[in-house]
Structures are given as structure tokens and as C-alpha cells.
Amino acid sequence: MSKPAFLKVVLLGDGGVGKSSLIQRFVSNKFDPSLFHTIGVEFLNKDLEVEGERYTLQIWDTAGQERFKSLRTPFYRGSDCCLLTYAIDDPQSFQNVAMWKKEFLYYADVKDPDNFPFVVLGNKSDLLEERKVNAEEAGLWCEQSGGLPYFETSAKDAVNVDRAFVAAIQRVAALNHASNNMKRNDYPVDLSKGSSRKSGCCS
Numbered sequence: 001m002s003k004p005a006f007l008k009v010v011l012l013g014d015g016g017v018g019k020s021s022l023i024q025r026f027v028s029n030k031f032d033p034s035l036f037h038t039i040g041v042e043f044l045n046k047d048l049e050v051e052g053e054r055y056t057l058q059i060w061d062t063a064g065q066e067r068f069k070s071l072r073t074p075f076y077r078g079s080d081c082c083l084l085t086y087a088i089d090d091p092q093s094f095q096n097v098a099m100w101k102k103e104f105l106y107y108a109d110v111k112d113p114d115n116f117p118f119v120v121l122g123n124k125s126d127l128l129e130e131r132k133v134n135a136e137e138a139g140l141w142c143e144q145s146g147g148l149p150y151f152e153t154s155a156k157d158a159v160n161v162d163r164a165f166v167a168a169i170q171r172v173a174a175l176n177h178a179s180n181n182m183k184r185n186d187y188p189v190d191l192s193k194g195s196s197r198k199s200g201c202c203s
């Protein structure tokens with residue numbers, strides 16, 4: 001059996017939007033309402049299978065508070081995907097999603113920023129009464145930012161958390177598949193170049 005593919009996943013977003021809680025829900029299926037702010041960065045691993053492929057995810061939880069910026073940014077490099085998180089009861093955290101995307105792209109130094117697999121999460125969807133960011137507005141922003149997948153999640157009630165992580169993996173897989181296809185599509189072109197060179201040389 002082939003080894004699982006290793007993917008580094010990083011969660012970014014303002015302090016208190018629920019990044020640690022989402023990871024805890026996804027990895028351990030638990031919710032701890034007394035979680036305290038993350039200091040710096042931490043990571044957890046999770047193995048799972050998506051569409052017949054095995055993956056080991058290394059999920060990086062970062063501290064969203066501004067004072068921890070210099071501690072978290074060195075860990076963005078080498079990420080395969082990034083979950084940009086806000087809380088639906090916190091409009092400032094939604095405004096800051098663009099800033100988080102920019103910060104990630106600046107420090108992660110990715111090859112193809114326009115096609116990097118981001119997924120956007122509007123967390124705390126259980127707080128319906130306190131909602132201040134509507135789903136349409138968030139969906140529109142994602143659409144205008146290159147068609148980023150968007151999920152409203154609740155780490156508390158276990159809503160859409162698995163789906164969001166799986167969507168992130170599928171996005172990475174689709175992009176890898178597209179680039180492999182591109183390499184395969186290049187192949188006949190190279191061959192034909194080779195054969196024309198060859199014929200040039202020998203005629």
C-alpha cells in the first residue's frame with residue numbers, strides 16, 4: 001500500500017474566532033468552551049482518507065492576536081492549504097480575512113498565489129441571534145476573491161467542520177491533479193519538439 005500523502009494545513013484568523021476549537025473538533029471530536037488563547041503556534045496530526053486517497057494532515061493552529069505575529073509567520077512556509085477563519089458574530093474578524101490572506105501569501109512565499117488553495121470558514125454559526133456577518137456578503141467576497149470555497153461552521157455543534165477540511169484537501173488534490181495533467185499534456189509537445197529536432201539533425 002502506498003504511503004499517505006502529507007499535507008500541511010494552517011488555520012489563520014483573528015484571536016477568538018475559534019481556530020483551536022475547530023481543530024479540536026476535527027481531530028478529537030470534542031469542544032471545550034474554556035479554551036484559552038493560543039500562544040505562538042501548535043500543531044496536531046490527523047490521518048484520513050478522501051476519495052480513496054490516504055492523507056496525513058499536519059494542522060497548524062496559530063495565535064490570532066496581533067502581538068504574536070512574529071511568532072506565527074515563520075510557520076507559514078511549506079503550507080499546502082490555508083483555512084481563513086472569522087466568526088459570524090464578529091464583523092471585524094470578517095473584515096480582517098483579506099488581511100490574513102495577504103499576510104499568509106507574504107510570509108508563505110507560495111509559487112502560485114493566484115491559485116493557492118484557501119478555504120474560508122465563518123465559524124460560530126450556532127450564534128444565530130448574534131449574527132453580524134451575513135452569509136451572502138461572505139459568499140460574495142469569496143466569489144470575488146477567486147472563487148474560494150466557503151463554509152459556515154460551528155465547532156461547538158460540530159456543523160460543517162469535517163466538510164470544510166475535506167473541501168480543503170479536495171482543493172489541494174484538484175490543483176495537484178491539474179498541474180500533473182499539465183505536465184502530461186506537455187509531454188507530447190516535448191516529444192514532437194524532440195522528433196523535429198531529431199529530423200533536423202539527421203536530414
Ligand SMILES: Nc1nc2c(ncn2[C@@H]2O[C@H](COP(=O)(O)OP(=O)(O)OP(=O)(O)O)[C@@H](O)[C@H]2O)c(=O)[nH]1
Pocket residue numbers: 013014015016017018019020021022032033034035036037038039062063064065123124125126127153154155156157
Ligand atoms: N458559540 C461558539 N463558540 C465557539 C465556537 N468555536 C469557538 N468558540 C468559543 O470561542 C472562544 C475562542 O475559541 P478559540 O478556539 O480559542 O479561538 P482561537 O481562534 O483559537 O483564538 P486565538 O488562539 O486567540 O487565536 C472560546 O471561548 C470557544 O469556546 C463555536 O463554534 N460556537
